[in-house]
Amino acid sequence: MEHITLLLAIVVVTALVFDFTNGFHDTANAMATTISTGALKPKTAVAMSAVLNLVGAFLSVEVAKTISKGLVNEEGIQPEVILAALVGAILWNLVTWLVGLPSSSSHALMGGLIGATVASIGLSGVNGDVVVTKVLIPAVAAPLVAGIAAMLSARLTYRLDKKADKKTTDKGYRAGQIASAGLVSLAHGTNDAQKTMGIITLALVAGGVLAPGSNPPVWVIVSAGLAIALGTYLGGWRIIRTMGKGLTDLQPQQGFAAQTSAATVILASSHLGFSLSTTHSVSGAVMGAGLGRKGGVVRWSTATRMFVAWGLTLPAAGLVGAGSEYVARQGDWGVYVVAAFLVASCIGIWLVSRRQVVDHTNVNDVESETASGTEPAGVVTTAMAAVTPPPAGSVAAVTDEDLKTTIPAPNPADPAAPPAPAAAV
Numbered sequence: 001m002e003h004i005t006l007l008l009a010i011v012v013v014t015a016l017v018f019d020f021t022n023g024f025h026d027t028a029n030a031m032a033t034t035i036s037t038g039a040l041k042p043k044t045a046v047a048m049s050a051v052l053n054l055v056g057a058f059l060s061v062e063v064a065k066t067i068s069k070g071l072v073n074e075e076g077i078q079p080e081v082i083l084a085a086l087v088g089a090i091l092w093n094l095v096t097w098l099v100g101l102p103s104s105s106s107h108a109l110m111g112g113l114i115g116a117t118v119a120s121i122g123l124s125g126v127n128g129d130v131v132v133t134k135v136l137i138p139a140v141a142a143p144l145v146a147g148i149a150a151m152l153s154a155r156l157t158y159r160l161d162k163k164a165d166k167k168t169t170d171k172g173y174r175a176g177q178i179a180s181a182g183l184v185s186l187a188h189g190t191n192d193a194q195k196t197m198g199i200i201t202l203a204l205v206a207g208g209v210l211a212p213g214s215n216p217p218v219w220v221i222v223s224a225g226l227a228i229a230l231g232t233y234l235g236g237w238r239i240i241r242t243m244g245k246g247l248t249d250l251q252p253q254q255g256f257a258a259q260t261s262a263a264t265v266i267l268a269s270s271h272l273g274f275s276l277s278t279t280h281s282v283s284g285a286v287m288g289a290g291l292g293r294k295g296g297v298v299r300w301s302t303a304t305r306m307f308v309a310w311g312l313t314l315p316a317a318g319l320v321g322a323g324s325e326y327v328a329r330q331g332d333w334g335v336y337v338v339a340a341f342l343v344a345s346c347i348g349i350w351l352v353s354r355r356q357v358v359d360h361t362n363v364n365d366v367e368s369e370t371a372s373g374t375e376p377a378g379v380v381t382t383a384m385a386a387v388t389p390p391p392a393g394s395v396a397a398v399t400d401e402d403l404k405t406t407i408p409a410p411n412p413a414d415p416a417a418p419p420a421p422a423a424a425v
Helices: 006-025 029-038 043-056 062-069 079-098 105-121 128-160 164-206 217-234 238-245 252-272 279-290 300-328 332-353 379-388
Strands: none
Touching: 006 029, 006 079, 006 105, 006 164, 006 217, 006 332, 029 043, 029 217, 029 238, 029 252, 029 279, 043 164, 043 217, 043 238, 062 238, 062 252, 079 105, 079 164, 079 217, 079 238, 079 300, 079 332, 105 128, 105 164, 105 379, 128 252, 128 279, 164 252, 164 279, 217 252, 238 279, 238 300, 252 279
16 A cells, blocks of 8 residues: 555545445435334434445455446556546435435446546447446346336235234334345445445556456455445435335335345345446335335336436436546646535535435425325326226215205395295206
8 A cells, every 4th residue: 555646545535435425325225114114213224234234345346346347448547537437426426315316326436437437538448348238237127127026025925914913914024124124235235335445446456556457455345344334324314215205105014025125136236246226226126115015106206306317327427527537637736626626515515405404303204295195196197097986985975965055044034135045846
């Protein structure tokens, strides 16, 4: 580490800041459903998630290899490029956290890295086949696979528990949720903490500290694990609220099905080296579980905003990364300007967030419109309501008594009294 320059030190610190934002941005992935169903208290849930994120960081380096020596060509990449990529990723994380949208920290990082690399050395610096096979395809497949698995699992649990005592089953599924939430946290550590390990390793290679093709050093693994654990413990309460209450209303059976399905998908992708978005996986599982209960609904207005954020993540982070790279390459002053811009933006976003604080004391409070399920009906919902017959017994029979007028009888002695109504035919 004695050969690390000031620029490289700034890059490493910035990477750990990104890892920290990744932690509190993605806490919802593991603990939102557990908190919303009451299986764990909010502070207990995030503490448990933080510890397991730290443990997971030591279990594998396959995803780190994908980031450090697969996504872009190491030759020609300078530390300024890495700094610019991290700026794009951090700002996108903070903006989506501010508005409470569960977007992908992974895609923000990869978008920033691709944008900064293209701005630096052109399209030749990006390995397009890796982007398609290990980033874009998993981005589409993961929420679908997790969603279908969660929906089928939820339906199966309700069928199996049809005649069981609800109080007993709810207690059992809450215990199962705690175990499955721990599994998601462990999976998150094996996947997301490695992305920061990969980006720091890439920066060390670019700065000549490590040879091309090197695996992450131990100090990189430890520091990345600690940074993501600290961010997780602080809790991204705004996104936890959206994931736990804003997308759908989950019962313990559904929460267990969602978390188990998501954890399976994430762990499988980590083993294969796919830089998967845990946010996409968990969000898909939550929506699938929401549809797995008879009468369950998904709030599609919230889901649509989330889908839009997903689509904007790569290009938005890429544009900020490209712009930051252009300024940073101008020399030392450019690097300082980019760093100052990042710090000022972070402070500004934090100050805006203080206008309406969301923390562990009010994380399960939702806007009245969302809580009551009275969000504006869309085209699909309206059409379904128009063709769906009302349930039996929901419309009361109309009797003769209901048709009688309740106008009081006129007083004949009162000259201002209205005439008596005509007799019914």
